[in-house]
Amino acid sequence: MAKVCPGCECNYFEFIQKFYRDNEASIAYLRDHGVLPLEVICPRCKTPCHYRAERHTWYCGKYKKIAKTKRRKQCPYSASDFNGSFLSGARIEPYKVMCFANHWLSKQWDYQTVSQCLGISLATGAAWQKYCSEVTEHWLDNQEPIGGPGIxxxxxxxxxxxxxxxxxxxxxxxxxxxxxxxxxxxxxxxxxxxxxxxxxxxxxxxxxxxxxxxxxxxxxxxxxxxxxxxxxxxxxxxxxxxxxxxxxxxxxxxxxxxxxxxxxxxxxxxxxxxxxxxxxxxxxxxxxxFSTVNHYFFREVARMYPPDFENEETPSNSCNDVQKEHDHENKESEVSD
Known part of the structure; x- marks a missing residue:
């Protein structure tokens, strides 16, 4: 069993205290546990992307020279931080995902509590219960073998x-x-x-x-x-x-x-x-x-949904919106040498 991250051990209430209404801390935790990427390489330019925290978006922005001209253009690639991850398509904030999983992993789990405390509908709660269940079922199907010679x-x-x-x-x-x-x-x-x-x-x-x-x-x-x-x-x-x-x-x-x-x-x-x-x-x-269950749960999430942007070529709608804003801020993207 892998070693727990330093400072990662916390009980049910300590976990809530750390992350409730704190998306920044929640995203940092998810990134540390491999759920979200530490780095994204542009699949077109093969160079590291820049991260725009306020939009949760990675973008390239590298300039390339246009053949047979003295002009150059900027790479338009951008992608959501959540692409292909456990949070892909999520309509609730990252801290709610964290708190939902924390409650779901407790013996006192129930729909009403999580719905009222996090302000989500019962349908959303049912959907996220399904997602969390898929993670533990993945773990169940991939348990480490036991025994050995003489054991x-x-x-x-x-x-x-x-x-x-x-x-x-x-x-x-x-x-x-x-x-x-x-x-x-x-x-x-x-x-x-x-x-x-x-x-x-x-x-x-x-x-x-x-x-x-x-x-x-x-x-x-x-x-x-x-x-x-x-x-x-x-x-x-x-x-x-x-x-x-x-x-x-x-x-x-x-x-x-x-x-x-x-x-x-x-x-x-x-x-x-x-x-x-x-x-x-x-x-x-x-x-x-009870103090490490969240650590191992999100490590299993990362194992099941490893961040992978290598095959990402078409930005999502939200990424297109970000790119339009980025292009507006850099309307001089095609400039002379």
Whole structure:
């Protein structure tokens, strides 16, 4: 896990105190975390652009000589600071994006609070919840593998979801699969697609490094583990080792993980298609301390939406407006040598 930026650790209220109604500080934070670019290279001239802070715009402005004349003209390229970023097309101010994410990453998240405090509509809140969810789902799909030669990893599967009034048919459920390192307690968790056993080995190979000692229950889907580059130990559901040589084999660590996570499991009535969304947010918050969760969230934002202006050729409408103003201020753009 990457080191937290100096001075970046702050709790929920400290984060609000730092950035509420302060777009300048918010943009600086986003730039420091790679969400916004530190520099933009003009794709036409291949030279660094100038930044116009009041317009959040990068522009080139380099003069080029016109062939076979003594005249020169100025490069018209300009681009919004937010092009291709998490804030691309955003209709709310940067500080509101920061505060929205801060609240969304808390256990007390709710639409009404964020709508009233930030002055945004419920529809805007729903849209930004979707954007934030895409970030944590991206993180969930790209978790670092665990284990390694000689390292013990307990694996298990469980069913998330509750029955209405604890009886009858469950309204929404999803199978999830995970593993925990016996010593370090590093773990991964991913949802299982139906049928749950078909993609199991591909997930094991993706999230567990070769040479790992894998401990599992007797589920038939785990039988093929021994055919790959793993050491496989098996227990039964009572916790008794089947192999007398592996008497200490157990899956208590992963079972404790299920217990902790299910405290945050969405209640009855939640839609099945959003369970991965719920799970991703839950795991992201659980794997990071409350004082660093924003740091890692915006680092993941930068990983998902890296600023890239190399292929940007046509300025957006807002950039055109800025360029017109720039051209007006430099109406002598074509001058003699």
């Amino acid at each position: 013990v990893v307990d694996i298990d599967e469980t069913l998330f979801g509750k029955m209405k009034y604890e009886k009858g048919k469950s309204l929404s459920q999803i199978w999830v699969f995970g593993g925990v390192e016996r010593d370090s307690k590093n773990y991964f968790i991913v949802p299982l697609e139906e049928p749950v056993s078909q993609n199991l080995m591909s997930l094991i190979q993706k999230y567990i490094l070769p040479g790992t000692v894998i401990v599992s229950n007797r589920w038939n889907a785990y039988n093929s583990i021994k055919d790959y580059d793993y050491v496989h130990q098996v227990i039964n559901h009572s916790g008794d080792s089947i192999d007398e040589e592996n008497a200490e084999a157990h899956t208590k660590n992963v079972e404790l993980l299920w217990r902790d996570i299910k405290e945050w499991t969405p209640g009855p009535g939640n839609r099945l298609q959003f369970y991965k969304q719920y799970l991703a947010r839950l795991l992201f918050v659980q794997q990071h301390t």
